[in-house]
Structure formats: structure tokens, C-alpha cells
Amino acid sequence: MATAAATPKVNHIGLPILDYRGGKSTLCAGCGHNAISERIIDAFFEMGVEPERVMKMSGIGCSSKSPAYFMSRAHSFNGVHGRMPAISTGAILANHTMTTIGVSGDGDTASIGMGQFVHLLRRNLPMIYIIENNGVYGLTKGQFSATADLGSRLKTGVVNDLPPIDTCALAIQLGATFVGRSFSGDKKQLLSMLKAAIAHKGTVLLDVISPCVTFNDHEGSTKSYKFMQENDEPINEIGFVASFDEIEVDYDSGEIYEVEMHDGSNLRLRKLLEDYDPTDKANAVRTLMESTDNDEILTGVFYINTEKPTFIDLLNVVDEPLATLPESVTRPPKSALDALMAALK
Amino acid sequence: MATADLALGQPEGALSTRQRVTNDFSINVATVNGSGSQSANSVLLKSIFAMGVPVSGKNLFPSNIAGQPTWYIIRASSEGYVARKHDSEILVALNPETALADVLALPAGGVVIHEENLKLDQARGDLFYYPVPFDKITATICPEAKLRKLVKNMVYVGVVARMLAIDLGVVESCLLRQFAKKQKVFDLNFGAVKAGFDYAQENLTKQDPFFIERMNATAGKIIIDGNAACGMGAVFAGVTVVAWYPITPSTSVVEATTDLLKKLRVTPEGKATFAVVQAEDELAAIGTVLGAGWAGARSMTSTSGPGISLMAEFSGLGYYAEIPGVIFDIQRTGPSTGMPTRTQQSDLLSVAFLSHGDTKHVILLPGSMKDCFELSQAAFDLAERMQTPVFVLSDLDLGMNNWMSEPFDYPAKPLDRGKVLTAEDLERLGGFARYRDVDGDAIGWRTLPGTRHSKAAYFTRGSGHNDAAAYTENPGEYQAVMDRLALKFEKARKLVPAPVMVRDAGSKIGFLAFGSTDCALTESLDQIRKRYGVEADYMRVRAWPFTQAIHDFVAAHERIYVVEQNRDAQLASLLKLDLPAGQVVKLRSILHYNGLPVDAESITEEFVHREGL
Numbered sequence: 001m002a003t004a005a006a007t008p009k010v011n012h013i014g015l016p017i018l019d020y021r022g023g024k025s026t027l028c029a030g031c032g033h034n035a036i037s038e039r040i041i042d043a044f045f046e047m048g049v050e051p052e053r054v055m056k057m058s059g060i061g062c063s064s065k066s067p068a069y070f071m072s073r074a075h076s077f078n079g080v081h082g083r084m085p086a087i088s089t090g091a092i093l094a095n096h097t098m099t100t101i102g103v104s105g106d107g108d109t110a111s112i113g114m115g116q117f118v119h120l121l122r123r124n125l126p127m128i129y130i131i132e133n134n135g136v137y138g139l140t141k142g143q144f145s146a147t148a149d150l151g152s153r154l155k156t157g158v159v160n161d162l163p164p165i166d167t168c169a170l171a172i173q174l175g176a177t178f179v180g181r182s183f184s185g186d187k188k189q190l191l192s193m194l195k196a197a198i199a200h201k202g203t204v205l206l207d208v209i210s211p212c213v214t215f216n217d218h219e220g221s222t223k224s225y226k227f228m229q230e231n232d233e234p235i236n237e238i239g240f241v242a243s244f245d246e247i248e249v250d251y252d253s254g255e256i257y258e259v260e261m262h263d264g265s266n267l268r269l270r271k272l273l274e275d276y277d278p279t280d281k282a283n284a285v286r287t288l289m290e291s292t293d294n295d296e297i298l299t300g301v302f303y304i305n306t307e308k309p310t311f312i313d314l315l316n317v318v319d320e321p322l323a324t325l326p327e328s329v330t331r332p333p334k335s336a337l338d339a340l341m342a343a344l345k
Numbered sequence: 346m347a348t349a350d351l352a353l354g355q356p357e358g359a360l361s362t363r364q365r366v367t368n369d370f371s372i373n374v375a376t377v378n379g380s381g382s383q384s385a386n387s388v389l390l391k392s393i394f395a396m397g398v399p400v401s402g403k404n405l406f407p408s409n410i411a412g413q414p415t416w417y418i419i420r421a422s423s424e425g426y427v428a429r430k431h432d433s434e435i436l437v438a439l440n441p442e443t444a445l446a447d448v449l450a451l452p453a454g455g456v457v458i459h460e461e462n463l464k465l466d467q468a469r470g471d472l473f474y475y476p477v478p479f480d481k482i483t484a485t486i487c488p489e490a491k492l493r494k495l496v497k498n499m500v501y502v503g504v505v506a507r508m509l510a511i512d513l514g515v516v517e518s519c520l521l522r523q524f525a526k527k528q529k530v531f532d533l534n535f536g537a538v539k540a541g542f543d544y545a546q547e548n549l550t551k552q553d554p555f556f557i558e559r560m561n562a563t564a565g566k567i568i569i570d571g572n573a574a575c576g577m578g579a580v581f582a583g584v585t586v587v588a589w590y591p592i593t594p595s596t597s598v599v600e601a602t603t604d605l606l607k608k609l610r611v612t613p614e615g616k617a618t619f620a621v622v623q624a625e626d627e628l629a630a631i632g633t634v635l636g637a638g639w640a641g642a643r644s645m646t647s648t649s650g651p652g653i654s655l656m657a658e659f660s661g662l663g664y665y666a667e668i669p670g671v672i673f674d675i676q677r678t679g680p681s682t683g684m685p686t687r688t689q690q691s692d693l694l695s696v697a698f699l700s701h702g703d704t705k706h707v708i709l710l711p712g713s714m715k716d717c718f719e720l721s722q723a724a725f726d727l728a729e730r731m732q733t734p735v736f737v738l739s740d741l742d743l744g745m746n747n748w749m750s751e752p753f754d755y756p757a758k759p760l761d762r763g764k765v766l767t768a769e770d771l772e773r774l775g776g777f778a779r780y781r782d783v784d785g786d787a788i789g790w791r792t793l794p795g796t797r798h799s800k801a802a803y804f805t806r807g808s809g810h811n812d813a814a815a816y817t818e819n820p821g822e823y824q825a826v827m828d829r830l831a832l833k834f835e836k837a838r839k840l841v842p843a844p845v846m847v848r849d850a851g852s853k854i855g856f857l858a859f860g861s862t863d864c865a866l867t868e869s870l871d872q873i874r875k876r877y878g879v880e881a882d883y884m885r886v887r888a889w890p891f892t893q894a895i896h897d898f899v900a901a902h903e904r905i906y907v908v909e910q911n912r913d914a915q916l917a918s919l920l921k922l923d924l925p926a927g928q929v930v931k932l933r934s935i936l937h938y939n940g941l942p943v944d945a946e947s948i949t950e951e952f953v954h955r956e957g958l
Contacts, residue, residue, distance in 0.1 A: 019799075050797070051802075052795065052796065052797050052798065052799070052801060052802065053795060053797075055640070055794045067804075068804060068816070072802065073799055073801075073802050074794075074802055075792070075793075075794035075795075075801070075802045075803065075805070076802070076803075076804045076805065077636070077639060077805045077806075078804065078805065078806040078807070078808065079632070079635075079636075079662065079807065080632075080658050080659060080662050080807055083628060083629075083632045083659065085629070085632075086588075086624070086628065086629040086630075086631075086632025086633045086636065087632050087633070087635060087636035087639070088636060089588070089622065089629070089632070089633045089636060090586060090588065090632065090633035090634060090635060090636025090637035090638070090639070090640070090642070090644060091636040091637065091639060091640040091794065092636075092640075093586045093620040093622070093633070093636075093637055093642065094585070094586055094636070094637040094638075094639075094640035094641055094642035094644070095640045095641065095642075095793075095794060095795050097795065098640075098794055098795055115625060115626065115628075115629075116625065116628070116629055116632070119624075119625040119629065315617060315620045315621075315622075316615070316616055316617050317616060317617050317618070317619070317620055318612060318616040318617065318618055319616070321640075321641070321795065322585040322586060322618065322619065322620060322637075322642050323585070323637075323640050323641030323642040323793060324641060324793070325583075325585060325618055327583060327759060327760050329618050330583030330584075330585060330610070330618060330643070330760075331581055331582070331583045331756070331760065332580065332581060332609040332610070334755040336609050337577075337581065337753065337755050338755075340577065340605075341567055341752040341753060344567035344568060344569050344752075345565070345566070345567050345752070
């Protein structure tokens with residue numbers, strides 16, 4: 001019996017998910033990073049972002065290879081170790097009409113890249129900054145990174161005796177305007193968070209716990225699949241309604257924290273932690289600090305601010321990309337030079 | 346071998362005390378930094394310039410904010426020499442701490458204008474002394490005590506004007522320009538100039554032989570510093586993204602650029618057609634430049650030696666991933682922190698090969714104010730044409746001192762934005778390979794992020810890649826890219842600014858130099874001709890890689906003197922790498938590296954010694 005070929009599902013700009021795929025991953029089978037790449041593909045597909053209008057940025061490390069594994073139709077820049085923020089800053093200044101997603105790791109961000117990372121946060125540079133956080137250096141075979149938890153143990157038995165850097169607390173304090181943590185194994189939460197991130201205008205910092213199956217997935221690790229499955233404590237359940245979706249109202253507003261996003265979409269955070277207000281900066285930082293003391297791994301959207309101007313707003317640049325402004329705009333006329341010369345005589 | 350110690354004011358032979366010396370001497374204003382003498386010095390310099398006399402100013406200042414000795418040297422030269430002069434004949438001694446040493450350094454027959462109570466006239470009997478009660482004069486014309494320190498400087502302008510016969514009216518109009526629209530400030534300052542002038546007129550008898558007389562050698566010329574000229578060049582090159590980290594002596598490049606951008610590049614709606622970012626460090630500055638260059642913007646940064654060291658890793662990425670960007674290096678005295686407020690030409694070798702691996706960079710070497718303006722524009726065109734970081738090496742002497750120049754010409758050619766494919770091109774071609782040499786010029790085509798075509802994207806990386814921009818560890822693919830990069834660099838010889846044949850008298854002896862050495866060398870060549878009857882040719886190098894003309898120049902001479910301001914003969918070293926073995930033996934070096942701008946006498950002395958004249 002003849003069957004009609006199934007029409008591939010397309011998104012609201014008419015593209016099939018195939019157009020969002022990347023190259024074949026060369027990371028280890030089971031690596032959390034691959035799951036994150038999959039969610040990025042889903043999120044951009046579902047949000048209907050044209051892949052040619054996306055810039056993919058990264059630094060150096062296992063995480064930083066992953067832009068090769070999603071959205072091949074987007075330009076990508078795999079820079080030098082720890083310097084993704086600077087390259088992204090330049091690229092976004094050159095063309096702020098693009099959607100920019102950066103993928104970094106815990107070493108790339110919290111050690112070698114810390115200097116640039118904190119300044120990116122201060123500037124509220126409009127981009128999505130993902131930390132694929134596994135607590136170890138993979139490419140150099142398993143040394144602790146600066147996000148490894150106190151008391152966490154390497155395969156070799158070495159115990160980490162330095163406190164972790166909480167990139168989320170840091171990001172909230174320093175000026176990022178959308179800060180959340182997720183787990184590569186939590187498809188639903190991560191996807192909703194990524195879709196909201198695409199809708200946000202400003203720096204989005206997503207710390208995604210992403211177990212390293214080769215060097216940090218054993219008993220004693222606090223970044224293993226097992227540990228996360230047992231200790232993941234979501235503070236809110238994330239619902240995202242895109243601007244082009246039909247809005248359904250079927251919830252009790254008392255339990256939901258609703259955020260109107262810049263592009264007209266809606267972020268609905270169902271409160272799991274009593275009275276948690278994701279616009280309260282100080283409370284967000286305190287909650288994170290207390291969770292570290294209590295050995296909890298909180299996930300969810302910790303902080304959001306849709307009002308704060310981005311770096312592009314502050315610089316007050318023209319709407320068109322600076323990169324392609326014509327010479328008639330960028331080179332002042334002869335009369336301008338003549339006037340300058342006259343003043344110097 | 347190095348030239349002798351060139352500390353300021355080494356005696357150079359007694360001056361005739363009877364012969365009138367017109368428009369050919371230096372004035373050394375010795376003061377402390379932070380005392381506000383800059384405006385006074387600038388007015389004095391511009392007054393001499395307005396008298397039609399060629400003039401230059403050099404600020405020898407400490408790496409300090411306030412309270413340390415500083416000297417400002419104004420040289421008048423009827424023949425138009427603008428290099429630092431070995432000696433200054435006239436001293437304005439306002440710093441009690443250095444006054445005695447400054448007086449002892451004067452040549453016989455020199456002049457000292459000093460605070461009355463300093464009693465300097467007992468130090469030497471072969472000088473002319475003009476004691477002036479600066480503090481008393483200042484107190485009478487400036488009731489506000491806290492302004493006196495600043496106003497006092499204008500009093501010496503008046504005294505000097507009177508003693509050298511500079512028209513008071515000329516000083517007045519220079520002051521008016523300096524304090525345009527600030528009538529009260531002008532009144533106070535001109536009052537001080539007038540008080541100094543009147544005091545000198547009434548109380549001092551002219552005994553010394555030094556005079557400024559009207560000439561007509563500065564008509565139509567401008568006075569500018571190299572950093573302002575570089576900034577102006579960048580703006581007329583259409584720069585859109587500037588990222589920088591403050592460092593002496595390059596800061597004023599970005600300040601000048603930013604001022605002009607704010608003035609000339611804001612739309613009627615008040616929006617900026619540029620972005621200037623003060624980065625967290627030089628790593629971030631060059632990272633931002635490369636990110637912007639990759640995405641298609643004309644981007645620049647400006648730094649000095651320590652910043653260059655920090656930019657090493659990114660420079661290699663720019664070279665290997667083939668990303669345009671312009672890096673100004675306003676060189677200062679190294680190594681390490683060195684002497685931040687003193688000049689040198691000692692970054693040439695480190696910039697030429699900046700970063701690990703087989704890396705080499707195109708370097709442009711401005712040697713005049715016009716060069717600063719024009720090579721700065723050329724750098725942006727070359728960076729985009731060649732898809733690589735281009736370095737502009739200026740130095741503190743060019744960058745921060747005042748220079749006389751012909752006015753700059755408006756760029757004759759449109760911007761060269763290099764090889765960029767549009768969506769329509771891709772539609773026609775069906776795709777492209779980012780690093781493939783399809784035109785035989787060793788330069789691939791690139792696309793910009795945001796190009797709406799499914800074949801537009803490519804993956805930029807500093808890791809091994811093939812000509813289609815895909816990751817590779819394949820020996821052949823890796824090497825093919827490296828070989829093309831080497832070929833691209835070879836081809837740059839024909840794209841970079843040509844050297845300038847400054848003198849071509851058919852001599853057996855040739856000189857090569859670059860940058861700020863030019864002014865002292867041209868003066869030295871005149872000295873050599875006048876004193877010894879020896880003619881020598883001179884070619885000024887303006888870029889690395891070297892053009893064929895430089896090879897030809899070396900081939901056409903028996904001996905080549907390479908004059909440069911560093912210890913390790915860095916230009917000569919680059920030449921040795923480039924020239925055929927038989928030519929290398931012709932090279933000899935004259936080096937100067939004590940932090941002061943090189944002067945003509947030092948070059949002449951060393952040349953005469955080497956040639957046994």
C-alpha cells in the first residue's frame with residue numbers, strides 16, 4: 001500500500017529541524033555536552049530563529065568544541081582559551097542585530113577566563129553564555145577545575161580542598177540579567193530555559209551541569225549523573241510561552257511568577273521554593289550561598305531583569321550593524337578634514 | 346656600538362658671545378610636572394611658529410603625576426630641523442631641585458632665566474643671567490593663591506618673549522586661540538604674560554645674542570602630535586569599533602580618535618556610528634578588535650610595549666585565522682615596564698613575530714605626521730585586503746610631541762574593504778571555501794556573520810584547519826594552509842607602503858632608518874656634507890615585509906648604515922633575515938637607546954668615527 005511521504009515538521013519560519021543540525025560530535029559517547037547541543041538545536045528550531053542570523057562563540061576545551069555540533073548554518077568562532085567574552089564583545093559591537101550564543105566550560109570561564117567573564121557580566125552584553133560545567137579539565141585528562149565542589153573526589157582519589165566558584169552567584173552580583181542553572185540530563189527544564197534565553201535581551205548566564213563520563217562520573221564526584229539525579233533541587237518549574245504561541249491561561253497566579261519578556265513572550269516560573277522572587281538580586285545570591293553550605297544543587301531561573309539597558313543600549317549605536325555601514329557614513333567629508341587642518345594652523 | 350651617553354646638555358663647544366644668533370637655538374623649560382606648564386610651553390611654541398620660524402617641542406617628562414622634574418625643549422630652526430638638539434642654549438630654570446645641574450649643562454654663552462632668589466649666577470661665570478621675581482610678579486597679578494602656580498608659567502612666557510624679541514601681539518593671538526571662548530581665563534593668562542614682558546622690559550638688559558626674527562617658513566603648515574594624527578587617520582579610514590586599555594604613551598591615540606568620532610560620527614538622530622570600549626586589559630582589547638574584524642567592522646586598538654606582550658596569543662590567532670584588525674603600538678622604552686615616558690624603537694622584532702609558532706605580521710612604520718595620518722588609513726585597507734592584523738609602530742617621540750607638518754590631504758581612494766562574498770555572490774557560486782586561493786593572490790574570500798545564505802557560514806578556529814575551514818590534523822592539509830600564509834606575506838611586499846628615497850646622490854654610502862629617527866638623520870646628513878664634504882644616500886623604510894626597492898638600495902651601495910633607536914639593531918636584524926647573504930655584510934648599525942629622542946650630532950659623531958673622517 002502506498003503511503004504519502006511524511007511532510008517534515010517545520011517551525012514557524014518554515015524550516016525543518018534538519019536546518020539546525022551541526023556536524024557529528026567528536027566528544028565521548030554520553031558526554032553531557034552532546035545533550036546540551038541537542039537542546040540548543042531544539043530551542044533555536046522551536047523559537048524559529050533563522051540559523052544564518054546566529055553567531056556561535058566559544059573558547060577552548062571540550063565544551064568549546066560543541067558549537068561545531070549544532071547549527072552548521074551559523075557562523076562560528078572558536079577563539080583562544082578563556083577569551084570568548086572579548087571576541088563576542090567585538091562581534092556583537094560589529095553586528096548587534098545577530099543572536100549570539102557562546103559555549104564555554106568551567107575551566108574556560110572560571111579559571112583562565114575569569115578576568116574577561118566578569119567584565120562581560122558587568123556590561124550586560126546581549127548574548128547567551130552557557131557554561132558546560134563538569135568540574136574537570138577533560139582534554140588534559142581530568143584535573144579539577146575551579147567549579148569543583150569542596151570534598152569532591154577525582155578517580156585517582158585526590159580530594160578537592162578548595163571552595164568552588166559559583167558562577168551564577170557571581171553573574172547575579174556583577175550584572176547579568178538572566179541567570180539560571182540546569183542539568184544536561186533535564187531535557188524539559190533546559191529547553192524551556194534556553195527558549196527564554198533566546199527571548200531575553202541582555203547577558204544570559206546558564207550554568208549547565210554536564211557530567212564528564214570519562215573523568216568525573218564516578219562515586220564521590222558531585223558532578224556525576226547519579227549525584228545530579230539525587231541532588232538536583234529545582235527552585236522553580238519553567239514554563240515558556242513564545243510570542244507567536246497562543247496564550248493559555250490555566251494556572252493559579254499565586255503560584256506563578258510571570259515575566260513579560262522583551263520580545264513579547266512570557267516566562268512563567270512556578271514557585272517550588274516558597275516565595276522565591278527571581279527579581280530580588282540579594283535574595284538570589286543569599287539563596288545560592290546557603291545552598292552551597294547545605295550541599296544542595298539548586299537549579300532553575302535564579303534571577304531575571306528585563307529592564308536593565310544592555311551594553312549596546314549604553315553605547316547608543318545606530319540600529320544597523322556597524323560592520324556594514326557604507327563609506328558615506330563612516331568616512332567624514334573633505335570639509336571636516338579642512339576644518340580640522342584650519343584649526344591646527 | 347652605541348653612541349655616547351646623550352644626557353641632556355652635554356657641552357658642544359662654546360658659543361660666540363658677540364655674534365647674533367637668529368632662529369637657531371633651543372629653549373629648555375625646566376619645571377616640575379603637574380605645575381601646569383604645558384599650556385605655557387604650548388603658547389611659547391606656537392608663538393615662535395606664528396613668527397614664521399620652524400619649531401618643534403619635546404616634552405621630557407617623568408612617569409609620575411606631580412612633583413617630579415620635567416623639561417620641555419623648544420627648538421627653533423631656520424633650516425627646519427625638528428629633531429632634539431644635543432644642547433639647549435636657553436634655560437628657563439623654574440625647578441629649584443634641578444636648577445644647578447641644568448645650569449651646569451648649558452654650553453658656554455648660554456642664557457639662564459631664573460627665579461631671583463635662586464642665586465644661580467654664582468654657579469658659572471660664562472653665562473648670561475636674567476633673574477626674575479616670578480613669585481612676586483605672580484602674586485601681584487593673581488589674587489587667588491591657588492591659581493598662582495599655574496599663572497606663574499605664563500609670566501615666563503612674557504619674559505622669554507621680551508628677551509627673544511617675540512611680538513607680544515603674536516603671543517596674545519596664540520593665547521586667544523588656546524583659550525577660545527574662555528575670556529576670564531584668557532585675561533588672567535595674558536595679564537601674566539604682559540607682567541612678565543613688562544618686568545623684563547623695565548628691569549633686564551639684553552646681553553645675550555639670541556633672537557627670534559620673523560620668517561616665512563611656516564605659512565600654511567600645521568602643528569600636531571603623532572597620536573592625534575593617527576587617531577585622525579583612523580577616523581578618516583572609517584573605523585567603527587575601538588577597544589583599548591589605557592597605557593602611556595598610546596592613550597592619546599584613542600582619546601583623539603574618540604573626540605573626533607563624537608564630533609564627526611553621530612547621526613542627526615544622535616546615534617553613534619561607532620563603538621569605543623575601554624577594555625579590562627590588552628588581551629580583551631585585541632580580542633574585541635578581532636571579534637569585530639571577523640564580523641566585518643573596521644576595528645582598532647592602541648597600546649605600547651607591555652600591551653603588545655599581552656596581545657601575543659591573540660595576534661597569532663588573528664594571523665592564523667586570517668582576521669583583520671589594526672593595532673597601534675606607540676613604542677616606549679623597554680624591556681618590561683622600562684621607562685614609560687621615554688621613547689624607543691624597540692618593539693620591531695617582537696611585533697614582527699608576535700605569538701608562538703610560525704607567525705609574522707605586517708608592520709607599517711610612520712616617520713612623519715603625514716605618515717601617521719596616511720599609514721593609519723593604509724593599515725585599515727591592508728588589514729581587510731590581506732585579512733590579517735596590521736601593526737602600526739609609532740613611538741613616544743612621534744606620538745606625544747608637537748611637530749610641524751604640511752596639512753593632511755583628504756584620502757584620494759575609496760576604502761578597500763577586501764574580499765567579502767555577499768548572499769548574491771554565494772547564490773551565483775553555489776558555495777565557497779574560506780581559505781582557498783582561487784585568485785592566485787593567496788587570499789581567500791570570506792563571508793560576514795549574518796549573510797543570509799545557507800552556504801555563507803564557516804567555522805573560524807585557531808586550531809589546525811584545511812582550506813575549507815574544517816578542523817584538520819592532516820599533515821598535507823595543515824601545511825597547505827601554512828604555505829599559503831607564507832605566500833600571502835610574500836605578496837604583501839607589493840601591497841605595503843613603499844619606502845621613501847630621501848636622498849639619492851649616487852653615493853657609495855647609504856643609510857636606512859625608520860620612524861622618528863628620520864628627523865635627526867636628515868639633519869645629520871647635512872652636517873656630514875657640510876663638515877666633511879661627504880654625500881650619503883638615505884632611504885626611509887615604511888613597512889615590513891620589505892619591498893624590492895629596499896633590496897635594490899642595499900645592492901646599489903657599498904656600505905649601509907642602519908640607524909635606529911634600540912640596543913639590538915632590530916631593523917638591521919630583520920634586514921639580515923631578508924637580504925641575500927652577500928648583501929648582509931654591507932650592514933652596520935648606529936644605535937641610540939637611552940630613552941631620549943636621537944639627535945643629529947650623535948649620529949654624525951658615530952658615522953665620522955666609523956668612517957675615519
